[in-house]
Each structure stands twice: as structure tokens, then as C-alpha cells.
Amino acid sequence: MMSLAPNIARCGSDHRPQVLVKLRHLISLLILVWGFTFLGNITMAQNVSGTWAISIHGGAGTSPGNFSDEANAARHAAMQAALDIGQKILVDGGTSLDAVEAVIRFLEDEPQFNAGKGAVFNAQGRHELDASIMDGRDKSGGAVAGVTIVKNPISLARLVMTETRHVLLTGDGAEEFARSLHIDLVDNTYFDTPSTLKRWDEFLEGQKKDGGKDNEQAALMLDTGSYFGTVGCVALDSSGNLAAGTSTGGMTNKKFGRVGDSPILGAGTYADNESCAVSCTGIGEEFIRNSVAFDVSARMKYQGASVEQAVTDILENQLRPGDGGIIAVDKNGRVFMGFNTGGMARAMADSTGKSEVIWVEEK
Ligand code: ASP
Numbered sequence: 001m002m003s004l005a006p007n008i009a010r011c012g013s014d015h016r017p018q019v020l021v022k023l024r025h026l027i028s029l030l031i032l033v034w035g036f037t038f039l040g041n042i043t044m045a046q047n048v049s050g051t052w053a054i055s056i057h058g059g060a061g062t063s064p065g066n067f068s069d070e071a072n073a074a075r076h077a078a079m080q081a082a083l084d085i086g087q088k089i090l091v092d093g094g095t096s097l098d099a100v101e102a103v104i105r106f107l108e109d110e111p112q113f114n115a116g117k118g119a120v121f122n123a124q125g126r127h128e129l130d131a132s133i134m135d136g137r138d139k140s141g142g143a144v145a146g147v148t149i150v151k152n153p154i155s156l157a158r159l160v161m162t163e164t165r166h167v168l169l170t171g172d173g174a175e176e177f178a179r180s181l182h183i184d185l186v187d188n189t190y191f192d193t194p195s196t197l198k199r200w201d202e203f204l205e206g207q208k209k210d211g212g213k214d215n216e217q218a219a220l221m222l223d224t225g226s227y228f229g230t231v232g233c234v235a236l237d238s239s240g241n242l243a244a245g246t247s248t249g250g251m252t253n254k255k256f257g258r259v260g261d262s263p264i265l266g267a268g269t270y271a272d273n274e275s276c277a278v279s280c281t282g283i284g285e286e287f288i289r290n291s292v293a294f295d296v297s298a299r300m301k302y303q304g305a306s307v308e309q310a311v312t313d314i315l316e317n318q319l320r321p322g323d324g325g326i327i328a329v330d331k332n333g334r335v336f337m338g339f340n341t342g343g344m345a346r347a348m349a350d351s352t353g354k355s356e357v358i359w360v361e362e363k
Contacts, residue, residue, distance in 0.1 A: 145259045243277055268292075
């Protein structure tokens with residue numbers, strides 16, 4: 001009380017004219033506004049760098065030799081078209097999230113890939129689709145698993161992120177949510193293609209020869225050289241924001257209800273503006289066990305590894321040969337696409353003018 005009294009007294013004894021006080025307030029306000037504008041401009045200048053980059057995968061596995069020339073040409077053309085879609089969004093100043101969703105939506109509609117139309121058959125002869133998307137700005141994310149009638153699971157995943165307080169919705173609940181949004185729904189047979197049916201038949205044949213055992217997908221893949229076909233996209237936009245997404249039908253003949261890594265943030269998909277954006281493809285169980293997508297980011301963030309070192313070390317030392325592939329872009333726009341299978345359909349472009357589509361060539 002003793003120390004407050006003099007202050008109160010001083011305030012009370014201020015008899016300066018009101019106009020001067022008002023002038024002082026006005027000047028303070030102007031200085032404040034100028035300060036905010038100045039700081040705002042600095043922030044804008046830091047973010048709007050003009051640097052952007054995008055990378056896409058169309059699944060790991062092997063090998064183009066297993067497919068007809070027509071099928072290989074169609075897959076290459078689809079990867080190029082997807083890259084063009086994503087690149088245009090980024091060149092026009094669009095967001096990495098929009099680029100990732102648009103690219104994956106396009107590939108989900110392309111029957112050559114194991115995502116959306118073209119998703120593989122599960123053990124019941126049906127399709128269950130998984131997808132996720134993640135925003136590196138605030139690590140918000142959305143995912144759906146085991147959906148059977150949603151034409152574009154990646155868009156539903158984004159709506160889980162933006163329209164709910166959850167991260168992952170599964171099965172019936174995810175579909176009820178989809179119905180409430182009036183997004184495109186299809187019959188489960190919409191996802192059928194002759195080549196996925198053939199692959200499922202071959203799988204069942206192989207199983208019969210193997211005495212009906214639920215033989216491990218990896219062994220099957222290495223033996224028959226089959227191709228996974230999951231799709232994923234990572235992007236950095238010119239505002240410095242990273243995003244990642246992945247979409248899949250999973251693994252041929254998977255058990256009803258099986259969920260892989262693709263809809264699991266940290267396993268198949270991850271994005272953090274402080275490090276990188278990651279999308280994985282391969283044997284999902286291994287990617288979940290090793291938290292692969294998060295591990296790429298963690299190695300960069302905590303160990304100072306480059307995107308190339310992080311991805312390569314995981315592929316060589318954490319995962320088993322033949323497990324799959326990883327695409328990642330770091331916060332500076334450096335892209336790395338690695339795999340420990342015979343090949344991986346992949347593409348990238350960036351603001352330095354680099355642009356390439358590589359459809360499963362042998363390493
Ligand atoms: N990772 C996916 C899964 O396990 C499959 C794939 O990438 O092809 O469901």
C-alpha cells in the first residue's frame with residue numbers, strides 16, 4: 001500500500017489538457033500499426049520464398065517386365081498427369097494441402113493404381129480402402145480406414161481433419177460421416193479391375209500350393225515380383241508449408257478389417273513444417289512397427305540428418321530388403337525418393353526447374 005500511494009497520487013495530479021493526451025494515444029497507435037505492418041512484411045518475406053517442390057509415388061515393388069507395354073505406358077502417363085496437376089497448383093501459389101489432395105484424387109480415379117478404382121481385393125473378395133493426409137503447419141491430420149463405398153478416400157480423410165475433432169475414422173463410422181457430407185459414394189464393385197482380380201486369383205493359387213498357409217506378403221512379393229501400387233504425395237508450397245498424403249487398397253488378400261500404415265500418421269504419412277513431409281509404400285505392418293514416416297522426420301529434427309540420409313538409413317538399416325519405399329521433401333524443398341524393392345513408380349518437380357517421372361526401373 002505504501003508503495004502504491006505515490007503512484008496513485010501522481011496519476012491523480014496530471015492536469016495536462018485532454019487534447020494532448022489524445023494526441024499521445026494517437027501517436028502510440030500509429031507506431032503500433034506501423035510496427036505490426038513492418039513485422040508482418042518480414043514474416044511474409046520469409047514465407048513467400050517462391051520455393052516449392054512436389055514428389056509423388058505410385059507404389060513400390062517390381063517390375064515393369066510383369067506388365068504389358070500398354071499398361072506401363074498408361075501408368076507412366078498417369079504419373080506425368082498427376083505431377084502436372086500438383087505442379088500447376090504450386091506454381092499458381094496454391095497450398096501444399098490442395099496439391100496433395102488433388103494429385104491423390106486423380107490417382108485414385110486411375111485404375112492402374114492400388115488406390116480408389118483399382119484397389120486390390122481382400123480375403124473376402126471385396127475392397128477396403130485406407131487414406132490419410134497431414135498438414136505440416138500445425139500437424140493436424142485426417143484419416144479413414146476400411147472404407148468400402150467412398151470413391152475418393154483422400155478427400156474424406158481431409159474432411160475428417162477439417163470437419164471433426166478426430167484424426168482417424170474407420171469402417172461404418174467413416175461411411176456414415178461420408179454420407180452426411182454428400183460426397184461421391186459408389187458400389188464396392190466400382191473398385192474392381194480385371195488385373196486386381198487376376199492378382200487375387202494368383203495369390204489364392206499360390207496359397208493352395210503353399211498348403212493354404214497365410215503366407216507372408218513379403219515372400220509372395222519377392223517370389224512373384226508383384227507390384228504394390230499404393231499412391232502418395234508430399235509437397236512444399238511457396239508459403240513454406242509442407243503436406244503429405246497416402247491412399248491405398250492395402251495388400252492383396254488382406255484379412256477383413258486389416259489396416260495398414262497408409263492411414264496411420266507417423267507410419268505411412270507424416271508432415272511437420274520444422275522438418276519434412278513423408279509418404280510411404282510397402283508392407284504396412286513393417287512401416288507401422290518402425291513408425292517409419294515419423295522416424296524420417298525425427299532423424300532430421302533431432303539428429304540433423306538430411307532427408308536423403310534419414311530415408312536411406314531407414315531403408316537400409318531399419319526395414320528389411322523388399323519392404324517398400326519412401327518419398328520425402330524437406331522444408332527447403334529438397335526431395336528424396338528411396339526404396340529397397342526392385343523399383344518404385346515415382347515423380348518429382350520443383351521450383352528450380354527439375355521435373356521427372358520414373359516408372360519402376362530396376363535399381
Ligand atoms: N502400405 C500399404 C499397406 O500396407 C500397401 C502399399 O503400400 O502398397 O496397406
